[in-house]
Amino acid sequence: xxxxxxxxxxxxxxxxxxxxxxxxxxxxxxEAYLLGIDDDYCAPFGNPITDFGLxxxxxxxxxxxxxxxxxxxxxxxxxxxxxxxxxxxxxxCYHFIYRPRFLYTSYLDARESIPNxxxxxxxxxxxxxxxxxxYSNQLRQLEIILSDMAEVFKVVAPHSDQFSVxxxxxxxxxILACTELDARMQSILANNGVKPRRxxxxxxxxxxxxxxxxxxxxxxxxxxxxxxxxxxxFSTWENDELLYWYQAYNHIKHNREKHFAEAKLFNxxxxxxxxxxxxxxxxxxxxxxxxxxxxxxxxxxxxxKWDIEDFYIKNPEGQIYIAYPFQ
Numbered sequence: 001x002x003x004x005x006x007x008x009x010x011x012x013x014x015x016x017x018x019x020x021x022x023x024x025x026x027x028x029x030x031e032a033y034l035l036g037i038d039d040d041y042c043a044p045f046g047n048p049i050t051d052f053g054l055x056x057x058x059x060x061x062x063x064x065x066x067x068x069x070x071x072x073x074x075x076x077x078x079x080x081x082x083x084x085x086x087x088x089x090x091x092x093c094y095h096f097i098y099r100p101r102f103l104y105t106s107y108l109d110a111r112e113s114i115p116n117x118x119x120x121x122x123x124x125x126x127x128x129x130x131x132x133x134x135y136s137n138q139l140r141q142l143e144i145i146l147s148d149m150a151e152v153f154k155v156v157a158p159h160s161d162q163f164s165v166x167x168x169x170x171x172x173x174x175i176l177a178c179t180e181l182d183a184r185m186q187s188i189l190a191n192n193g194v195k196p197r198r199x200x201x202x203x204x205x206x207x208x209x210x211x212x213x214x215x216x217x218x219x220x221x222x223x224x225x226x227x228x229x230x231x232x233x234f235s236t237w238e239n240d241e242l243l244y245w246y247q248a249y250n251h252i253k254h255n256r257e258k259h260f261a262e263a264k265l266f267n268x269x270x271x272x273x274x275x276x277x278x279x280x281x282x283x284x285x286x287x288x289x290x291x292x293x294x295x296x297x298x299x300x301x302x303x304x305k306w307d308i309e310d311f312y313i314k315n316p317e318g319q320i321y322i323a324y325p326f327q
Contacts, residue, residue, distance in 0.1 A: 007086040009102075009308060084309055091315030093127065094324040095191040096282045097212060100124040102311040121303055126284035127312055130319065135283050139293045141180055142279065145272055146297055148173050156265060158225035163266035171252050171263030177271035178249040184278045185209060193323040207240035208326050213281040214304035220273045221299045230301050233274040245270040273298075 086102075093099070103125040129135045148169065156165050185206045189196075196205050210216060215234035222228055237243055242250070245267040251259035276298050285291075285300065312319075 007090045007313065009084045009086065086311065086313065087309050088312065090313050091320050093312050093319045093321050095321050096188045097324055098281050098284045099310050099312045100306055101127045102313045119308060121305060124286065126286040127314055127319070129283055129287055129289070136289060138184070138279055139289055142275060142294050145173060145177050145275070146294060149268065149272060153225070158222070159227040160229055164264050166261055166264040170265055170268045171256070171260070173268045174249050174263060174271045175253055177268070177275045178246060181271070181275045181278055184282065188282065192326060194326050203242050203246065204240040207237065210234060210237055212324055212326070215277055215281060217302065217304040218277045218280065218300070219302035220276060221301050223297060223299050228269065231270055231273040233270040234277065
């Protein structure tokens with residue numbers, strides 16, 4: 001295998017798949033490094049592996065054995081192994097786009113093989129929040145919207161039978177939630193160097209986020225209101241068309257008299273959940289701020305499963321943020 005710049009993962013099923021071992025390798029400054037473990041993050045350590053004009057698995061196994069003596073250097077020890085390249089190099093991340101971080105110990109703890117490179121979400125870890133103030137402000141705004149919804153639930157029973165109920169307070173919730181959603185989507189696109197196709201960003205621009213953020217794969221619910229069911233507001237998003245609850249937002253904002261009946265509970269809940277999803281898709285949710293605030297109200301029923309190659313690798317000296325290659 002000819003050396004290619006980038007960061008790789010050596011995935012090996014030892015002893016017929018009894019345990020999955022993963023060793024990350026990174027190539028930079030013209031040299032190859034094993035990425036080891038220091039507390040909870042991966043970092044370069046030890047002497048660089050310089051003899052990599054041509055790379056072969058036997059050489060990599062030998063180097064791993066030098067660094068980790070508990071693993072045999074014998075090729076017979078490894079029943080099956082392959083190199084898998086990360087999409088981003090060591091320490092790099094996209095602006096305001098969530099990915100789980102590669103946590104070395106999570107893989108060593110996995111007792112079963114990872115099918116097709118997909119790790120159970122139970123083993124996911126998140127990078128530390130890089131913009132604490134912005135994240136805190138966004139969660140506070142979501143808390144305010146949820147508080148407004150709690151007031152509605154004092155007079156409208158939180159049950160699916162009430163989805164068609166509409167009113168002024170519900171209209172205000174839809175407008176506020178969708179306004180915040182617009183702002184977050186615009187921010188993600190702008191920070192990644194995307195310009196609107198027209199004068200201002202609109203839904204056709206926002207649609208670019210669906211795939212990279214896997215927005216349609218999230219499903220949320222309310223802890224206290226199980227009778228409302230679960231919500232996946234982006235699941236029907238196809239071909240950059242307006243989502244029904246977002247279309248209702250446009251109607252009740254610009255022509256309340258004609259479309260007031262669209263200010264219904266069902267649209268309000270979907271708007272709230274969409275705002276929550278866009279925050280999760282930026283920052284993750286495995287952090288104290290989330291759990292201390294909206295994490296007590298909103299339950300994440302389903303979330304995307306990421307291929308290992310999508311994961312971020314934490315750099316203790318600070319992450320390098322780059323633009324996502326939107327088409």
